[in-house]
Amino acid sequence: MRRFLPAHVHRRNRTHPIAMLACLAAVTTVAAEAAAPPPPAVSVVTVQKQKVYEEQSYIGRVQATHIVNLVPRITGYLEQRLFHQGADVKKGQLLYVIEPGPYQAAFDQANAAVAAAKATLANAQVTLGRSQALLHTPAGQRSTLDNDRATEQSDAANLDSAKAQRETAAINLSYTQIRSPIDGRIGPTNINIGNVVSPTTGTLATVVSQNPVYVSFSMPARDALKLRHEFASEGGLDAVELQLRLPDGRMDKQVGTLDFTSNEISQNTDSLAMQGTIPNPVIKGLGGTRVNNRELTSGEFVTVVVRAKHPVEQIVLPRDAVLSDQLGDYVLTVNAKNQVVRTSIKLGQTTPATATIASGLPLGSRVIVDGIEKVHPGITVKPETVKSPVSSNPPAQG
Numbered sequence: 001m002r003r004f005l006p007a008h009v010h011r012r013n014r015t016h017p018i019a020m021l022a023c024l025a026a027v028t029t030v031a032a033e034a035a036a037p038p039p040p041a042v043s044v045v046t047v048q049k050q051k052v053y054e055e056q057s058y059i060g061r062v063q064a065t066h067i068v069n070l071v072p073r074i075t076g077y078l079e080q081r082l083f084h085q086g087a088d089v090k091k092g093q094l095l096y097v098i099e100p101g102p103y104q105a106a107f108d109q110a111n112a113a114v115a116a117a118k119a120t121l122a123n124a125q126v127t128l129g130r131s132q133a134l135l136h137t138p139a140g141q142r143s144t145l146d147n148d149r150a151t152e153q154s155d156a157a158n159l160d161s162a163k164a165q166r167e168t169a170a171i172n173l174s175y176t177q178i179r180s181p182i183d184g185r186i187g188p189t190n191i192n193i194g195n196v197v198s199p200t201t202g203t204l205a206t207v208v209s210q211n212p213v214y215v216s217f218s219m220p221a222r223d224a225l226k227l228r229h230e231f232a233s234e235g236g237l238d239a240v241e242l243q244l245r246l247p248d249g250r251m252d253k254q255v256g257t258l259d260f261t262s263n264e265i266s267q268n269t270d271s272l273a274m275q276g277t278i279p280n281p282v283i284k285g286l287g288g289t290r291v292n293n294r295e296l297t298s299g300e301f302v303t304v305v306v307r308a309k310h311p312v313e314q315i316v317l318p319r320d321a322v323l324s325d326q327l328g329d330y331v332l333t334v335n336a337k338n339q340v341v342r343t344s345i346k347l348g349q350t351t352p353a354t355a356t357i358a359s360g361l362p363l364g365s366r367v368i369v370d371g372i373e374k375v376h377p378g379i380t381v382k383p384e385t386v387k388s389p390v391s392s393n394p395p396a397q398g
Contacts, residue, residue, distance in 0.1 A: 060217030
């Protein structure tokens with residue numbers, strides 16, 4: 001038997017189509033909101049100026065101010081070596097002794113010859129005086145006086161010759177002792193004790209001065225003109241200082257001065273040869289060895305940093321924050337709506353760690369420095385402000 005329900009019951013259980021569509025739309029919106037990813041987080045710095053010391057870097061070479069080759073000036077047996085190879089030596093320090101006996105004997109002989117010549121001259125002077133006294137007496141003769149005067153002059157010349165020979169013997173005797181002509185570090189000895197040496201033997205050892213040292217490098221003509229123009233009112237070369245970046249990447253603590261520029265530009269490289277002087281003191285605290293350690297060694301390749309003594313205010317960013325494409329250099333900034341914007345810039349000087357911005361970036365801009373790979377212009381991000389980078393070229397500590 002078919003059962004019929006009241007009409008009001010049928011109306012309560014029937015879902016209206018419009019209500020159903022509204023429910024579906026609400027569910028779809030909630031699902032879409034749940035599926036949408038959050039804005040990517042990025043780190044930004046607020047653009048501000050800081051003091052930067054303008055600098056340029058060039059490849060250079062360290063050179064000793066003095067290099068002296070020790071060469072024997074007489075012939076004889078090498079009797080003594082009085083230094084530790086590789087040690088620092090002082091000016092006047094005795095380094096080698098060549099057998100002095102024969103040269104001492106030659107000096108003694110020359111000294112005796114001087115004494116004999118003095119005695120002969122003294123006798124000639126007495127004879128000449130006697131002849132002069134007798135000249136106006138019956139016993140005196142003009143010819144005798146003339147002969148005595150000639151003898152006296154000849155004996156005087158013989159004495160001068162004997163003195164010269166003694167001086168030569170003294171010089172040769174002094175050559176038996178080879179002393180350091182400068183303060184510096186001595187290298188290895190090339191001749192062992194017991195060998196006969198002579199002026200043709202060659203270099204016994206080399207002494208290289210240690211402190212200060214020269215550093216030579218070439219600067220492109222364009223940079224040299226810019227340097228001259230920028231610092232003309234600040235004393236020219238006195239307005240810059242030198243520091244050296246060592247082969248292992250460390251900066252030498254010493255500060256040098258630029259004190260020489262060539263008087264002509266190289267036609268092959270269009271560059272100007274320059275030279276500076278920089279201290280090279282002993283490194284303390286490296287033990288009690290007989291060899292003093294210093295930071296710089298003659299002949300060493302270094303990076304010469306030519307730096308202004310006085311800073312200028314510039315915008316500094318991490319080098320990784322600066323991007324480049326076919327349109328030029330740019331950075332990614334975040335606007336007031338937290339949207340990423342491409343901002344074209346013009347770079348100043350750069351280092352591996354930092355870049356200075358010459359133009360194109362207003363103060364107060366927020367520049368993305370971390371998370372760049374996750375964003376592109378136009379998207380919304382979640383920025384987090386971090387500390388601005390510090391310039392990588394603080395004032396040198398001399």
